[in-house]
Amino acid sequence: MNSPANRTFYIETFGCQMNAHDSEKVIGTLEHEGYRRVETEEDAGLILYNTCSIRDKAEQKVFHRLNEYKRMQGEGKQFAVLGCVAQQEGEKIFERAPYVSLVSGSASYRNLPQMLDRLQAGEQRITGLDDRQTDETFDTEFTARSNPHRGYITIIEGCDKFCSYCVVPYTRGKERSRTSESILAEARRMADQGYTDIQLLGQNVNSYRDPSLRMSFAEVLAAVAALPGIRRVRFTTSHPRDFTRDIVEAIDTIPAICDHVHLPVQSGSSAVLKAMQREYTREWYLERISWIKNATRDISMTTDIIVGFPGETDDDFEQTMSLLDVAGYDAVYAFAYSPRPNTPAITMEDSIPEEVKSERLQRLLTAQRERQRVSYSRHQGQIMDVMVEGYNRQRGQITGRSSQNKTVNFTTTQPILPALGSYCQVRVTATYPNSLVAEAVSVR
DSSP states (O other): OOOGGGOEEEEEEOSSHHHHHHHHHHHHHHHHTTOEEOSSSTTOSEEEEEEOOSSTTHHHHHHHHHHHTGGGGGGTOEEEEEEHHHHHHTTHHHHHOTTEEEEEOGGGGGGHHHHHHHHHTTOSOEEEOSOTTOSSOOOOSOOOOSOSSEEEEEOEESOSOOOTTOOHHHHHOSOEEOOHHHHHHHHHHHHHTTOOEEEEEOTTGGGOOOTTSOOOHHHHHHHHHTSTTOOEEEEEOOOGGGOOHHHHHHHHHOTTBOSEEEOOOBOSOHHHHHHHTOSOOHHHHHHHHHHHHTSSSOOEEEEEEEESOTTOOHHHHHHHHHHHHHHOOSEEEEEEOOOOTTSGGGGSOOOSOHHHHHHHHHHHHHHHHHHHHHHHGGGTTOEEEEEEEEEETTTTEEEEEETTSOEEEEEOOSSSOOOTTOEEEEEEEEEOSSEEEEEEEEEO
């Protein structure tokens, strides 16, 4: 058993930014309960895996990782599986990996202190599951933020969209929004602690509905951006069905709201979108793209695309390819379709051969890379603000990120390097498909 004298833990996180932020909450809770974080599994008394089930064979990867450390079972270590795979697989995890002591979905993280007490008392099979329909948000009191300058705030959890390929509604539960008051209170605390860049998170962040009926999503963006000390406000991920014009208007008129929108389309074909149960058409999506393109600011757009969904014809795929030119994305995160457990699409005949999926994926990625080369070139000679994130001493460059969420590598003639988290004004001197090169103009 993990004795009070050896309350050490190691945590490994798989998946998206929401999972990363979930881990920050888990870490904060563990540290408040007297645990100390260590860097390796060998040094830990408690080993936690915070899992994601979006990608193909995610649960197999988790069990493979657990099996790798089965040898540690005799060393008195305890194991916990958290997150989406935990919620998806439930108590079956105990059957396949009997040395696991704790299985918990994200909606139960607020109960972690009690579960940890039971773990310390010697209980062998503790579950925090089936709490996905609660109207309580899963916000926890303690968060150990990994970045002292940029931080996340989850404003909505879960999903009510039920896309036919997606496991999120089954692992994260129904949509549950926090009150605008609690969001702003957390944002104020972060600003007081020196955070200047805040990212609002949700499976469908713009589906936010204030339980207190005080603010729309766009108004929450504006309110966070107005807080003293906050220089950048980001949000992800948006769903086209709930993407409203006032969001674009807020970005266009409030400089602190970053000029970047990630708006997953998944397919350019209305027929495939219908099969995916995305609740919008190609035309609906393109109308929202037109709002973004007609803004005064140059708003960067990125998206997610699935190729090879069951029934996708050559013509359907070509309609997706045509979106690359129509929308002018600055990045596309594309994947070949793979069936996920417990989703409606798993009953569809996966009629697209794997080699066809692979060929379509490569065609799309190759075409998008060339378009990004052209798209990024528009920044040549521009002056922009960059938040300093790190240093590449081998190249003699400082690494940062622009308001459009683009990587910028720049140099400075100043003898002292700018501090992490500071903002530099730079002039772009070269462009590449995934990054910009610049030279510092001033630091402030």
